[in-house]
Amino acid sequence: MYSVRLWSVRNARALHRLYAFFSRLAPRLAPLVRRIGVQHVETVLRPLEQGAKNVFFDCRMCGQCVLSSTGMACPMNCAKQMRNGPCGGVRADGHCEVEPGMRCVWVEATEGTKRIAADHLAHPTPLLPAIDQRRRGRSTWLEVVHGRPAPVFQPPVGERITPEGEQSQFERSCASGRPVVTVEIAPPDSADPAALLARAELFRGLVDAMNITDGAGGNCHMSSVAASAILATHGFEPVYQIACRDRNRIAIQGDLLGAAALGVKNILCLTGDDVSRGDHPQAKPVFDLDAVSLLHVARGMCDRGEFASGRKLEQAPDLFIGATVNPFVPPYVDRVANLEKKIRAGARFIQTQFCFDVERFADFMTEVRRRGLHRQAHILVGVGTLGSAKALRWMANNVPGVCIPEALLARIEAAPDQKAEAKQVCIEIIRAVTAIEGVAGVHLMGHRNEAVLARIIVDAGLRAPPPTMDEADPAAAPATSRRAAA
Structure with a gap:
């Protein structure tokens, strides 16, 4: 699984294009999903999604998938479960502070994002909100079908105004x-x-x-x-x-x-x-x-x-x-x-x-x-x-x-x-x-x-x-x- 995960980062651009194509077509399925029933569709879709994502990304089914924004590297594989990395403890060889045998997930995410976007120097990976624990195990493919955006950019909080x-x-x-x-x-x-x-x-x-x-x-x-x-x-x-x-x-x-x-x-x-x-x-x-x-x-x-x-x-x-x-x-x-x-x-x-x-x-x-x-x-x-x-x-x-x-x-x-x-x-x-x-x-x-x-x-x-x-x-x-x- 780990070697396939690294392959996915190396091929992030192609996988991102595939995801973009899916994102454009999926909302057309929304009327059919409503007729069948969202819960029934999710019962069938969730194990398929989990199986596919597990093979390619070591998916943890957090229910808030952001792979397209993190270079096809799942942030939930981070030993600290950081949604915004990397931490300051990355080893000199680019490996994880906690698990030395594994490359830092956020080093991978940065590299994958560079392969996807030419303007990566502005923000290699976006700001991501903390995990909503209620959504663990839920299908994010259904979110795409409903046209709901990924939970990525947090709005700026503004300037400090303390006198x-x-x-x-x-x-x-x-x-x-x-x-x-x-x-x-x-x-x-x-x-x-x-x-x-x-x-x-x-x-x-x-x-x-x-x-x-x-x-x-x-x-x-x-x-x-x-x-x-x-x-x-x-x-x-x-x-x-x-x-x-x-x-x-x-x-x-x-x-x-x-x-x-x-x-x-x-x-x-x-x-x-x-x-x-x-x-x-x-x-x-x-x-x-x-x-x-x-x-x-x-x-x-x-x-x-x-x-x-x-x-x-x-x-x-x-x-x-x-x-x-x-x-x-x-x-x-x-x-x-x-x-x-x-x-x-x-x-x-x-x-x-x-x-x-x-x-x-x-x-x-x-x-x-x-x-x-x-x-x-x-x-x-x-x-x-x-x-x-x-x-x-x-x-x-x-x-x-x-x-x-x-x-x-x-x-x-x-x-x-x-x-x-x-x-x-x-x-x-x-x-x-x-x-x-x-x-x-x-x-x-x-x-x-x-x-x-x-x-x-x-x-x-x-x-x-x-x-x-x-x-x-x-x-x-x-x-x-x-x-x-x-």
Whole structure:
């Protein structure tokens, strides 16, 4: 079946023409279907449709077939069931993050779409709404007979209209024109928030906002919404990361309302890592939404004051909504289109995966500027460091979506002080990417490496050091001071 599925993508243009011919003729059968009865026709048609689609596309009978819009690659074969891909974890060989033996379904979809349409560079695959679970197992051929369009393009949600005085501090910082600095902090493995607050305190006065991860890597920590609310209560500016992996759309919308009620004003929409690499590999992933459909749901709540069901909210949340992009994994050329999807769906700021390849990122930004996307969303480049070449190599080999050039690893390995060299590399990357037109700032990452990241912010010239920095980070104090202390 898998080999036939790949054949279907390679022959997407011919199959698309066949589908187009069927779509033109099928509505003529509508009067006959009504006379026989829709239910009777579906009883006969459904097994025929399922059998044919299963052979050619490994069909899962979602009831909302979009093969003609996704290059004849069924998105339901995605291990994360993404309706809008690819995710940021595609392997360097184009294979799936979750199932390494399988090519990424969305890499296939992009290639198939290119074979169908000459204007694929505008939008290789369209925006697709989240699956309507009620339609699973239903015949989509009948939908074609009735002339109903495929559920593809979601309408734009419009421009953000929040007055400046009501915007979050982070949103105002993004609009200020000065380099924006954000940092990622993992919630603690504790019911005591003291450790979280201590790590956040290292960045007071140095960053514009602090991302709180949501079960990153499939590992369990204090909930992101609770940790974000704790930071907001203590005068910090949190960005609540919300992943689709663990909650369905009901729980996600409830959490968004709860976060807003607790003073959280910024969110980052993520599809989420697979659970198999985390500390609960036996857990069931949900993936009811993906990042794009979550963006659309969140913007609908904020801008239209509606749940995804269409039910009106009594009071709409006011959130500054962002998303991620990874220019460093396949399909490289079409990652800009993935970014454009997210901006069209409602993202107003973007944070990238770790950038260790400045040249590839500069190429990415060239296309971003050509499409004017840097004027529609604030782009923050992911940067960071670990303490040794060994740790960086482990991250490159084990963290989906992280790519580190071998030459850079060799440079750090050859250094007498690998930690200092890795830090210097990070500073050089920051200076290089912030000089690229269209970059709004940087997003620093490094698990439990907060003191080093705080020093990097200062040494890269992004912020002036707060008066207490050297006291908080003795390793950063001048050598004379260290000798005196000894």
